Amino acid sequence: MKESVGTTGLILNEPFLWDKGRKGRCGFSLPRRDVESVPLDEELRGEGPDFPDLSEVDVVRHYTRLSQWNFGVDTGMYPLGSCTMKYSPKTNERQASLPGFAEAHPMLPPSLSQGVLRMMFELEQYLAEITGMDATTLQPAAGAHGELTGMLLIHAFHKSKGSQRSKIIVPDTAHGTNPASAALCSYCSVPVKSNEQGILSVEAIAEVMDEDTAGIMITNPNTLGFFEENSRKIAGIVHAKGGLVYCDGANMNAVMGIVHMGKIGVDVMHLNLHKTFSTPHGGGGPGSGPVCVKKELEPFLPVPRVVKEKERYVLSGDYPESIGKVQAFHGNVGVTIKAYSYIRSMGAKNLKKASRLAVLNANYIKESLKGTLHLPYDRPCMHECVFSDELQKDDNVTTLDMAKRLMEYGFHPPTVYFPLVVHGAIMIEPTETESKEDIDQFIEAFKAIVSEARQNPDLLYDAPRRCKVRRLDEVTAARKPCLAG
Amino acid sequence: MLYLPHTSDEISSMLQVVGVNDIDDLFSTVPDDCRLKSDLNLPEALTEWELNNHMEALSKSMAVSPEYRVFLGAGSYEHYIPASVSYLLSRSEFVTSYTPYQPEMSQGTLQAIYEYQTLTAQLLGMEIATASHYDGATALAESLLMAIRITKRKKVAVSSLIHPLYRQVVRTYFEPTGFEIVELGYLENGMTDIAGLDDMDDLAAVAIQSPNFFGCIENLRAAGEKAHDRKALFIASFTEALAYGLLKSPGAQGADIVCGEGQSLGIPRSFGGPALGMLASRKKYMRSLPGRLVGKTKDLDGKRGFVLTLATREQHIRREKATSNICTNNSLCALAAVMYMASLGGTGIRELAGLNHDKAEYLKKGLKKAGCKIAFKTPTFNEFVVEFPAGFEATCERLMEKNIVPGLSLTPYYPELADHYLLCVTETKSRDDMDALVMEVQS
Known part of the structure; x- marks a missing residue:
């Protein structure tokens, strides 16, 4: 074989931050004091944390050495299954750090935040188009957070019909977070085995689907890497009993522009922008887990939603059936900017x-x-x-x-x-x-x-x-x- | 395309190895009725340079400093971020790695998160902290659920002066669970009314935010004692982590769980996210904590190393019995926070927190002189509520035309507080900025 890329490099040791600190150093240019000191009530004042004092050089060397103990996609091939460790384009980082985006306060009035609102509005539309769904929320912070949001939407849907259900079907080829997300919504998960081909059979679902089952969580393509060929028929069975179909879209990278998730009976699905849409994973986040839904679930989406009124974008909270909020503000906007940039760079x-x-x-x-x-x-x-x-x-x-x-x-x-x-x-x-x-x-x-x-x-x-x-x-x-x- | 390296020759030779004639053949398992029949309807692809122009145009429509002077806080704070922190944070070994499932190749992220957990625990006066959560609101929701798991009780008391959007997230998380939320009202001095707690039984937790949504510093010790009298856990929540450079830590005042937002610690506001959910607790609750934890251990040679640990709490092992469904969290934001805390040091954070407090006091004084009313007497950190003369909305519009965003109207969140605004002053506001605001309000 060609010479392997693995070799023994020079790896430096590095102590803990607190072993490097020397009282009196500082790595921060403290702003000028142009107001007088006003002592705070003794009772309220604490001693302050006993952080180590370090110079800027200390901090830079410390984290540079630590970074060299890490391996990233930029270092080499990172073929983690179901994690879609694709290259993260550098232009996306640039766009997200533009001061107008990076320094924007989330409660700015819409008249002073048109740019980011437009970006969010358009990204919601692009993601709906790519999945074949009708509406999108960008609020969930990660894939599992999207799953939770999806479960909350299904829960709200059944509640609005006056029929609360207690179970949800989770196949053995679904992602590990699925049962935990369902449990947070008080659903009891019903496990279903995949068949000898590694996919779900229509019969297996027909056997367990009943009117106390809120729906099914299908990872498609599934974690064995297969397309769930029977998903359309399975959706038919679930819908016939009044259930909804949730699709874990973590593996959407296989089927962009090829599969129409709306057509195969999916009612609600999440995407991982840090997988399919190239935003970096950051050693464990931040990610972003937008949720796309069909028309019937749109009234339940989290608020506020970005709405276009004539040529202006506004934030509207006027959705009485909404599940509420899953993050304090508008989701991981900084991450969504990168995904938006990716989609705009790639095109259909x-x-x-x-x-x-x-x-x-x-x-x-x-x-x-x-x-x-x-x-x-x-x-x-x-x-x-x-x-x-x-x-x-x-x-x-x-x-x-x-x-x-x-x-x-x-x-x-x-x-x-x-x-x-x-x-x-x-x-x-x-x-x-x-x-x-x-x-x-x-x-x-x-x-x-x-x-x-x-x-x-x-x-x-x-x-x-x-x-x-x-x-x-x-x-x-x-x-x-x-x-x- | 820049990111797609395959040449057509390579594609042909790969297809040969796979044993098919065309890439289409690889999609034979996708039934016809599942397929998209037309091309995706998306805007035409942009070159890198076109994208730059497009994004710059969008970003220029946003109101940010230095063109604008924004006195908004309310859970998202304008603080200086040293170039060294942004620079280190862009190291691609940190940025482009996954959750550290293979510790031997992820020691950088793991040691940094261990250091983050350590400094966070110190800042909040607790024994241990998690690796990160999505934001302050979800950290609060998860803390309340954690208290319910520990106490096996189903009711929580939450201060009405916890950030209104955090409370909305908690309500959303609680909706399908059947757990009950009781809200504690507030007093004329801008503090939570904890007297009501005396009549409440079966509480899993009492949650109070300090500084609270009005900026007022709560008496955490008193609230904690009342919570403990009811055998409930005491949860201290916060939106401005920097405050604990100056204030007594929640841990020193009896908190069992401390949770909140760490955006102030070196993370750009980015229209509200990504942010940093911080969560810390007493050691005895370690096995009930939600989310990732990094632990110190040794390798085969006895050398120090780090791993993700206590995974038996987590979804991939415990599935539906997990303490949380968190998988991806906000690791890189935690990294920013530890780099920022390290840059400030113990001496720096004290000085910076003091400066925030003193500047806010300066503006308070100026506005008082200008005839505005400071709504609450309780001491504050870097935010406070001002009652402006009736009809301030029009003044507010005028100020915005002059590139000043004077603060957040509280009326949508507390309808009884007409003409009340929440103002925030950090180290980024100069004396001139504040004088300009006072002058405009006066005129």
């Missing part, structure tokens, strides 16, 4: 092309690693493919061992041990922004690791040795938690 043609190439990349990996790794469902996949460690059993090597060894070759590991339906799952989502060369290197690295597993498994058990730290003791971390220094 390139969004569709992105989905097509994402699917091509995933299928290329699937075909190239089939045989090297066990492929439990051998059929065309969408944005991701799921292998297992079945073939490595005889070598006593697990998915985790291979994942850790992959780091030493210079790749972030795929999602591992998820979805739960595949034992020892290795879930690979390359996204469209990886080139053939990078994917080829990844494939070669995986093949090399599998052969090492046979010949010298110690290399895998000991991995990683080239990162800042070796494998960590997670058991003690949880048994005797130390959460602050």
